[in-house]
Amino acid sequence: MQSKQITRGMVRASKPQTLRQVSCLQATLMRVRSGEKHFWINERAHVARADHLIMAPAGLTLNVHNLPDAHGYSCEVLVLDADLLQQFRLQYAEQVLALLAHPPQLFSPIQGTMRQLWDELFAAVTRSESEPLLRHRAQGLLLALALAGLGGVLFADRETGVADRLRQTMLLQPGRDWRLAELAHQFFMGESTLRRKLDQEGHSFRKILDQVRLNTALGLLQSTQLPIGEIARQCGYASHSRFSQRFQKQFGIKPMQLRATHP
Structure with a gap:
């Protein structure tokens, strides 16, 4: 059983996958572990390689090509619901405000503290850790991203219709x-x-x-x-x-x- 606010997934492929018009219905973090993820947004191409973290806001639609390497293609996925992001926005208002001043960035290498926090959160969701602890871990990862100037796309204001x-x-x-x-x-x-x-x-x-x-x-x-x-x-x-x-x-x-x- 997974958290109500955080769900995880692992995407694997031994052959190339091409998908069009994939919608991120909630804020989604994707860490490529092997192979490459090519994706297009408004006809602009991006390539995320191994140990790149993709930060996709809710509502994003993209065309995707998952390309295996010699070890195949694998990508860890964490989906964060709107309540968790709102809690972070309220608790760390100063950091979010500073973050939104940075140019939006959809993906970046993941390393150091961010990598450690990701591994801990992903493992904790896998073993169905308690909701308060998972929320705490997720906020720690979001804070590490924010302090590195990353993740602003997850918090950009958009009208909820x-x-x-x-x-x-x-x-x-x-x-x-x-x-x-x-x-x-x-x-x-x-x-x-x-x-x-x-x-x-x-x-x-x-x-x-x-x-x-x-x-x-x-x-x-x-x-x-x-x-x-x-x-x-x-x-x-x-x-x-x-x-x-x-x-x-x-x-x-x-x-x-x-x-x-x-x-």
């Missing part, structure tokens, strides 16, 4: 049969009002639901050995073939093809 609130709610149960009327009731507004607000933000209920389900499925495919049919079921798809079609349309690769790249 209705679409983001929907995503965070759906993430709790991606396989649930979500209904717009039910969510409108949770947000204390009428269904037509919620639909209008989503439209004003350029989103739709169905697209948000698919985004949450498919990106959750992607994470499970890359970091677990669960059967593809079980992943589809957990993410709300009763039909294996429909899930496969939606997945390929979103990421440009079929679930079975992605699974075949695993060692």
Whole structure:
């Protein structure tokens, strides 16, 4: 069982993986352990190599190419929820303010104290350490990043709209049969009002639901050995073939093809 505020994953590949339009639904830290991660944001290319740390803010969408070396491709992933970042922002307001004055940086080599704190946090989440201790460890890592002038992209101000609130709610149960009327009731507004607000933000209920389900499925495919049919079921798809079609349309690769790249 993983922390409510911190989840971990390990992505491995023995063959190259190419994925398009991958969405970071929550703030995500990725440490490449072997191979290279090539990623494109707004058509600008970046390359993160072994022992580089990628800092992806919630809402970031990128195209990805994971390239194995002689030892394969492996990448450790830590996902931090919005509450944890807000707690850090309040507790270390001075450091966050100074951090935001630095030019934004999406990735950097990880070394020294940062590497040690990462290893300790990743191991602690793996062994399901208590929530308060995990939160303390995570804040220590964030503070080390901040003192090095890194991680500002995680704290950059962005308006939290209705679409983001929907995503965070759906993430709790991606396989649930979500209904717009039910969510409108949770947000204390009428269904037509919620639909209008989503439209004003350029989103739709169905697209948000698919985004949450498919990106959750992607994470499970890359970091677990669960059967593809079980992943589809957990993410709300009763039909294996429909899930496969939606997945390929979103990421440009079929679930079975992605699974075949695993060692």
